[in-house]
Amino acid sequence: MTIELSGRAAHFDEMRQRAERDMAEIGVDAAFIDTLVETFYRRIQAHPTLGPVFDARLAGRWPEHMDKMKRFWSAIAFKNGAYGGKPVQAHLGVQNMTPELFPQWLELFSQTLTEIAPGKAAHDWFMATAERIAKSLTLSLFYNPALDDPARKTM
Ligand code: HEM
Numbered sequence: 001m002t003i004e005l006s007g008r009a010a011h012f013d014e015m016r017q018r019a020e021r022d023m024a025e026i027g028v029d030a031a032f033i034d035t036l037v038e039t040f041y042r043r044i045q046a047h048p049t050l051g052p053v054f055d056a057r058l059a060g061r062w063p064e065h066m067d068k069m070k071r072f073w074s075a076i077a078f079k080n081g082a083y084g085g086k087p088v089q090a091h092l093g094v095q096n097m098t099p100e101l102f103p104q105w106l107e108l109f110s111q112t113l114t115e116i117a118p119g120k121a122a123h124d125w126f127m128a129t130a131e132r133i134a135k136s137l138t139l140s141l142f143y144n145p146a147l148d149d150p151a152r153k154t155m
Helices: 002-025 030-046 050-058 062-078 087-092 101-116 120-142
Strands: none
Touching: 002 062, 030 050, 030 062, 030 101, 050 101, 087 120, 101 120
């Protein structure tokens, strides 16, 4: 038992070390994640369509949200377990959330990365990761299997 646990701990430690090396190779460290989150969500707040949707939910709670998003990206980049929330549930209660907002979110994220990421590899890594999550969130929030019913298509 002890041997198995220490084996698992060693495995996680190895995964973490590899993630940190991979991120270091593309110039990503904890300081960059802080800057990215702060810059991106300042732009979100100023965005004509995204801003009001976020602000309706987060007014008075922005510092807490920024902190959570730093832990979220840190957990993905460094595999350090810094975030343990439930993103799908968190988005379920967001008023005026529509599928059309996701491409706008991704566009703003890409523009921000183009300006501040340490290089193209870092830009591409964050974008590929965000696109995967955006797709999965969109499916969880909006996919309705009934709309794929072949019977409906003939109508
Ligand atoms: C148009 C698209 C989006 C909108 C309008 C949106 C809006 C929001 C809002 C208002 C919250 C705060 C919920 C609360 O604390 O009450 C939130 C939380 C969060 N969002 Fe988004 N979001 C969008 C896309 C994304 C994407 C693409 C990602 C990931 C790449 C993401 C990751 C998260 C995470 C991790 C949280 C924290 C969940 C928690 O409480 O643990 N969101 N989002």
